[in-house]
Amino acid sequence: MTLYTGDCLHEMKKIADASVDLVCLDPPHWTQKTHTLKTRDNATTYQFHDRWDGIAAYRDFMRPRLAECARVLKETGSIFLHCYRTASHHLRLILDDVFGMANFRSEIIWHYKRWSNAKKGLLNSHQTIYFYSKTACYKFNTMFTEYSPTTNLEQILQDRARDENGKSVYRKDASGQVISGRFKKGVPLTDVWELPYLNPNAAERVGYPTQKPMLLLERIIKLVTDEGDTVLDPFCGSGTTLVAAKRLNRHAIGIDVSAEAIALTQKRLEHPIRGSTYLSKTDAKNYHARDRNVAAILQTLDARRVPNNKGIDGILRKDDNGKAVAVRIQREHESLQEARALLLKACQNKGFGRKILIRTSRVAQNALFDTQVVDDKLVVIDSCQFLIDSILTP
Ligand SMILES: C[S@@+](CC[C@H](N)C(=O)[O-])C[C@H]1O[C@@H](n2cnc3c(N)ncnc32)[C@H](O)[C@@H]1O
Structure with missing residues (x-):
């Protein structure tokens, strides 16, 4: 200096x-x-x-x-x-x-x-x-900045193209289906x-x-x-x-x-x-608006928050062979089954790659979820806090 x-x-x-x-x-x-x-x-x-x-x-x-x-x-x-x-x-x-x-x-x-x-x-x-x-x-x-709270999943995921009049439209495949693109980085x-x-x-x-x-x-x-x-x-x-x-x-x-x-x-x-x-005041307003715990976990995953969606909390910055990876954090009083159902429903027909469900508690656990990989598309991972709690409270 x-x-x-x-x-x-x-x-x-x-x-x-x-x-x-x-x-x-x-x-x-x-x-x-x-x-x-x-x-x-x-x-x-x-x-x-x-x-x-x-x-x-x-x-x-x-x-x-x-x-x-x-x-x-x-x-x-x-x-x-x-x-x-x-x-x-x-x-x-x-x-x-x-x-x-x-x-x-x-x-x-x-x-x-x-x-x-x-x-x-x-x-x-x-x-x-x-x-x-x-x-x-x-x-x-x-x-890039965060999406506004009113942005919906389609706006975040779907590729855009210009039509014959130069108007911006969603990109579609040969059968007329909207193509889900890779995760966009946020709003410039x-x-x-x-x-x-x-x-x-x-x-x-x-x-x-x-x-x-x-x-x-x-x-x-x-x-x-x-x-x-x-x-x-x-x-x-x-x-x-x-x-x-x-x-x-x-x-x-x-x-x-x-x-x-x-x-x-x-x-x-x-x-x-x-x-x-x-800083935290600004961030709190823009980013942690919904659930502090969810926002904190998303930050550790290098994921961007998806506002305004019932089943998906975030999308990883990394993709899965060109497909976006959706993330849901299990809520405090939510069973893993409920969290799974919400995540899968929100992902339906959206062209996602793997989906990640972060387990944060043992509420009404089902044996099905004791293994890490549930099927080839849904992966359940324990949050750090959950792991620590499991070790300290057997
Ligand atoms: C608006 S203040 C800058 C405040 C600064 N951005 C901060 O965050 O503290 C303008 C500064 O310009 C300095 N200044 C005025 N005329 C100057 C000159 N001819 N050359 C260098 N500095 C000058 C003043 O002393 C004053 O500190």
Whole structure:
């Protein structure tokens, strides 16, 4: 990790041309305010100025600094510029000039929940992040998210094709039967990111004004870099980008004009904290919505959850000779026979390969299920917890 104190326009001159994989910046945003915040123990006050003699002065400040960002980026590199509504439209035009309109990739809307609004007008609950690449051959690691709770099994499994009018339809075989494809990886990440704002009690909060959540930076870093790559944040503030990069085994360079910000970044890098409650809240909402135990077991199996289905809880990422593998977890008060019946019914005529039933309890057990393989298609496997309980309570 490399840290520089000073104006990033000058400090970036120390960085070689085409040596950085990702520039991620959250500069002053023309809020016409001085941002001040105290640490939780009231011992330190952090501050930075964001007051300008008109918008032209702000544009003149940002343009040469963004040009320096472009110079240090590799041909495969990308820039993510964090903006507020105050000046995002100005910044986008500068980015078009510096990187070229053809290299505009996405306007990311970071959306979060807020509950109060002291001002007249609409409650502001998003910020914008512009994603540009240096060239067309930029590095990009496609990410997938979970299916929404209303997605049904057919949508997850069935292959799609274009009909003669170019309309997307389910792919069918010669006899007109819908073809079940391999398991899809999930929904490709969209440009609207639903991530919570850093709340006042978050463990990772260090008392720096406008500190960004680590989850946001981790997502950006994973999207366009690999382990060992270099990330630059020329307005690093409390160092969130650098801490996220360190956690993900990337090299990072941080610059800030404030010596206090650099000292704080240094301290955070020595003891990185990421609020775990914070992540679990989001995950809990999106993923563990149905049954915590089921979700936890699915995670250990490298399976994706199937929402909205009575018999199938998940589908393995690995397939069985080109066919999807369905998984059901036996519920607490459900016999293995009941679980089996629900799983087999849900799988009927869907073109699955093997089905896996995870045994979690001995409720009304049938001798039939004492062997692991019940038939060539249904496999019963004991959950780790079940095995441990069997050993400890004979
Ligand atoms: C919006 S804050 C960044 C907050 C950061 N993303 C975080 O999570 O803590 C903007 C930062 O830019 C710094 N800054 C302002 N002008 C600068 C300049 N010319 N060069 C480098 N840093 C500058 C400020 O000191 C402030 O820390």
